[in-house]
Amino acid sequence: MLDVWVAGAAMTRVGKRTERLQDLMAEAAHGALRAAGVEAPDAIVVAAMNPEEFLGDGNFASNAASHLGFAQAPALRVETATSSGAAAFYAGFGLVAAGLRRAVLVVGGEKMTHLDTPRVSELISRSIDPYERSYGATMPALAGLVTRALMANGVGARELAQVAVKNHANGLQNPQAHFRHAVTLDEVLESRMVADPLRLLHCCPISDGAAAVVLTARRAAVRVAGIGQGSDTLALRHRAALTSFKATQAAAREAFAMAGFGPERVDVAEIHDAFTPFELISLEDTGLVPPGKAGRATLDGETTLHGRLPVNPSGGLKARGHPLAATGLAQIVECVWQVTGRAEGRQTQARVALAHSIGGLATNNWVTLLTAA
Amino acid sequence: MIERIDASRCPACRTIVAPPASYCPHHPVAMEPVSLPGAGEIVSFTTLHSPPTGFKAPLHIALVELEGGARFVCHGAETRGLRIGSPVAIEAVGRVYYFSYLGVVDRARLFWRRAGHAGDRVNAIARSLAKRVWKG
Ligand SMILES: [Zn+2]
Numbered sequence: 375m376l377d378v379w380v381a382g383a384a385m386t387r388v389g390k391r392t393e394r395l396q397d398l399m400a401e402a403a404h405g406a407l408r409a410a411g412v413e414a415p416d417a418i419v420v421a422a423m424n425p426e427e428f429l430g431d432g433n434f435a436s437n438a439a440s441h442l443g444f445a446q447a448p449a450l451r452v453e454t455a456t457s458s459g460a461a462a463f464y465a466g467f468g469l470v471a472a473g474l475r476r477a478v479l480v481v482g483g484e485k486m487t488h489l490d491t492p493r494v495s496e497l498i499s500r501s502i503d504p505y506e507r508s509y510g511a512t513m514p515a516l517a518g519l520v521t522r523a524l525m526a527n528g529v530g531a532r533e534l535a536q537v538a539v540k541n542h543a544n545g546l547q548n549p550q551a552h553f554r555h556a557v558t559l560d561e562v563l564e565s566r567m568v569a570d571p572l573r574l575l576h577c578c579p580i581s582d583g584a585a586a587v588v589l590t591a592r593r594a595a596v597r598v599a600g601i602g603q604g605s606d607t608l609a610l611r612h613r614a615a616l617t618s619f620k621a622t623q624a625a626a627r628e629a630f631a632m633a634g635f636g637p638e639r640v641d642v643a644e645i646h647d648a649f650t651p652f653e654l655i656s657l658e659d660t661g662l663v664p665p666g667k668a669g670r671a672t673l674d675g676e677t678t679l680h681g682r683l684p685v686n687p688s689g690g691l692k693a694r695g696h697p698l699a700a701t702g703l704a705q706i707v708e709c710v711w712q713v714t715g716r717a718e719g720r721q722t723q724a725r726v727a728l729a730h731s732i733g734g735l736a737t738n739n740w741v742t743l744l745t746a747a
Numbered sequence: 748m749i750e751r752i753d754a755s756r757c758p759a760c761r762t763i764v765a766p767p768a769s770y771c772p773h774h775p776v777a778m779e780p781v782s783l784p785g786a787g788e789i790v791s792f793t794t795l796h797s798p799p800t801g802f803k804a805p806l807h808i809a810l811v812e813l814e815g816g817a818r819f820v821c822h823g824a825e826t827r828g829l830r831i832g833s834p835v836a837i838e839a840v841g842r843v844y845y846f847s848y849l850g851v852v853d854r855a856r857l858f859w860r861r862a863g864h865a866g867d868r869v870n871a872i873a874r875s876l877a878k879r880v881w882k883g
Contacts, residue, residue, distance in 0.1 A: 496799055505766060509820050509843075510795060510802040518793030519810055526791075526831045570794045570826075607772045611810060611818040612764055616791060 379594035382410025388583035388695035402586035410588035421462035421482030457733030459702025460740035483584030484698035503609035518569030533669030535562035537650035545689025552695030581695030585703035602628025621739035622659035637661035641724035644705035750785035785837035
């Protein structure tokens, strides 16, 4: 297996955008190619979770490649629900590691804010088991079930709320973030109930945006040290545990085994906090924090920008925003910027970064490890 | 009256799922049909305040562990007084399953039903012993 390098990374500002998805992807893709000093990629991997229903566009790999000005480049699309961006990164990694291609453009994005919230929620919920969906289960509903079980295990309301407070504070420092305002603990604790005990300010927003990286066989500033995928049952009712995600645990095991080091080497992490309880669960599932300690570590400030282990310096899904298939790549873009000293205003002291992405209700998760060369 | 709930069991790992599935989620093996009593314990529950189209707010959704180990998703009329671990009965209204909190009387009835099963087993053993004596 060849070493794979991230030669360039770029993303759009995330939020309510009026541009077409193809234009958002072009902004990110052309930015990443410029940063890499690559004129044209040997291949393109595109991530978009559901352009068929959000936009009415299909055949999206060719659609995006033609729009980007690379109609002759071999292009394919990868989809694993909300972790599609991370999955596309893996596909690009595989092409370069196998020696099939020398410079691969990986670009992901989603455009959702032109639809009303109930419609967006319905489209996202298509990734849930059909029987559970027939009972009205949505992503927040299943996350509500998980959150109640987590709280019964001793995680407190203040611990869940502090994740939002921290990630909003980080988003304030990130010009690409969807939300650039602080929230207080009381605001989170008093925000309206969405799916008891999950409240509005525990949840990430609906966002538009795109992100891209260029992966090369030629040595560059950042190396892909490890990458792992983990899966679990589509139905939540088919799992024995609600308060940890096997898919993350498997992905982390695989990624650390490939990297040849353990979680203690990680300096900074981007974690899939679509709902704030997921940040606590995932910190433990990845081994970054010992089991049962993530809430305490968060309240103690260990995961702030200046803490022992900064988590979600970008603001996370909570504040940077969650443009579905862009998210896994936006996390990787932030990690690249962190380990190369380009995260102005929110820079941490980092040489090793971890990105963690959740697909569906933790059915298809990814852990990616990046190191400064 | 306790409902029976259709489920399926994996002949390889004994996993039970409800409603029945063609294949075990963990083995490429056809599952065998089984039926479970519609009673169990609350694993978790939530209330959706803006449910999807076609559902009325507030929408109570619960995950219930049935006797036998399968977990089941159902609706409820309310969640007042409900806790993780609360014993509930499952009832079909139309084709939709609802949980209802079991009071002391209900629980006593369930206990006696189970005791009844034990009684059946004692009778069966007695019958087989009697048969053996008769043949012997
Ligand atoms: Zn099985």
